[in-house]
Amino acid sequence: MISNYHTHSRYCDGKGELREYVEYxxxxxxxxxxxxxxxxxxxxxxxxxKEEDYLDxxxxxxxxxxxxxxxxxxxxxxxxxxxxxxxxxxxALIATGGLEYTIGxxxxxxxxxxxxxxxxxxxxxxxxxxxxxxYDEGLQKIFGGDIRAGVRxxxxxxxxxxxxxxxxxxxxxxxxxxxxxxRYFDPEEDWFRELLYETxxxxxETGCIAEINTRGLYKGRHTDFYPSRNAIRHMNELxxxxxxxxxxxxxxxxxxxxxxxxxxxxxxxxxxxxSL
Numbered sequence: 001m002i003s004n005y006h007t008h009s010r011y012c013d014g015k016g017e018l019r020e021y022v023e024y025x026x027x028x029x030x031x032x033x034x035x036x037x038x039x040x041x042x043x044x045x046x047x048x049x050k051e052e053d054y055l056d057x058x059x060x061x062x063x064x065x066x067x068x069x070x071x072x073x074x075x076x077x078x079x080x081x082x083x084x085x086x087x088x089x090x091x092a093l094i095a096t097g098g099l100e101y102t103i104g105x106x107x108x109x110x111x112x113x114x115x116x117x118x119x120x121x122x123x124x125x126x127x128x129x130x131x132x133x134x135y136d137e138g139l140q141k142i143f144g145g146d147i148r149a150g151v152r153x154x155x156x157x158x159x160x161x162x163x164x165x166x167x168x169x170x171x172x173x174x175x176x177x178x179x180x181x182x183r184y185f186d187p188e189e190d191w192f193r194e195l196l197y198e199t200x201x202x203x204x205e206t207g208c209i210a211e212i213n214t215r216g217l218y219k220g221r222h223t224d225f226y227p228s229r230n231a232i233r234h235m236n237e238l239x240x241x242x243x244x245x246x247x248x249x250x251x252x253x254x255x256x257x258x259x260x261x262x263x264x265x266x267x268x269x270x271x272x273x274x275s276l
Contacts, residue, residue: 001274004254005034005077005169006103006211006245011057012038013047014249018060024251026072032275033254034075035061036103039093041081043120048081058097075276079103079171082161083124085114090165101276103211103245104167106158107175109150111142125150127176130221135179147184148191151176155195162202168276169243170203172213172226179221187228196231204238209273212264215247218256225260233267241271 007021008014018035025033037057038048049057058076065074078099080090090102108124115123125138143150154176162170174196177187185192203210212232216222225232235242244261248254264272 001031002029002255003032003034003073003274004030004246004248005032005036005075005101005243005276006079006171006213006247007033007035007254008037008079008247008249009035011049011053016251018064020251021248021254022064022068022072022074025254026068028255030072030254032073032075034077034101034276036077036079036101039078039080039087041083041087043086045121054093054097058099062098073275075100077101077103077168079105080165080167081105081107082157082165083108084110084157084160086120088160088164090167101168102165103169103171104161104165104208105171105175106154106161109142109154109157111149111153125153127154127179132179132181139184147180151185151192152195155199158199159202162199162206162208166206166208169209169211169245170199171211171245172215172247173199173203173210174227174231175213177222177226177228178216188230196227197234200227200231200235200238200240203235204240209241209243210235211245212242212260213245213247214256214258214260215253217258218246218253225258225263229263232263232269236267236269236271239271241273242269243273243276 040051041048061076107128110123125142213226246253246256
């Protein structure tokens with residue numbers, strides 16, 4: 001069954017109306033589509049749903065769900081950033097929006113607890129976005145250039161998120177590699193693999209679904225899936241359920257699967273989720 005549950009729109013940092021995504025999905029034979037806008041966060045930014053627009057987003061997804069019933073399965077979700085001391089409990093967003101699923105992700109990493117009364121955004125290492133310079137500048141500013149400390153903090157934060165919130169889906173769990181570009185470390189080094197595999201084991205223990213995210217490949221920002229092919233093989237050995245997501249930011253991104261389904265078939269992946 002063709003589906004995608006990692007979808008952004010004009011409500012956050014994507015482009016296009018929700019209806020445009022639904023119509024594109026229908027034109028490509030999709031059976032299910034989930035919307036997962038970036039959750040509101042309590043500081044100024046250009047990527048998340050504004051707090052005052054959150055219920056509008058939820059209500060529009062529900063209207064489309066009813067309108068297209070019988071033609072395509074539409075689900076209301078949210079990609080929620082876990083940020084220690086800032087956004088730790090997903091419960092309020094789930095209850096207020098009446099969410100059907102969550103993607104738990106880490107994009108913003110502090111090196112220590114954020115003092116009250118300070119500019120939150122200034123205390124966070126932003127590991128995503130289109131510019132690798134932002135990654136480099138944040139690494140220097142927040143972690144003094146210590147890449148291992150920054151990576152350890154990323155995975156520790158990811159583990160906390162999984163333990164405290166048990167999101168439906170754990171998003172792009174090694175996204176920290178995107179702007180590394182082979183400059184700071186090799187993702188196959190023992191220290192990095194141990195951190196990643198610890199998070200993978202936690203996903204297994206908690207019963208979450210692991211996302212396989214294709215956006216790095218089709219945007220030309222990475223040379224592999226998130227997580228890597230080797231990590232996917234390891235997850236197969238552990239029997240972890242996986243869900244493919246394109247992390248679409250415009251309708252035409254919805255079916256940019258980049259050969260992942262062929263790869264999963266090739267390695268005989270046993271637990272591929274296609275419907276939530």
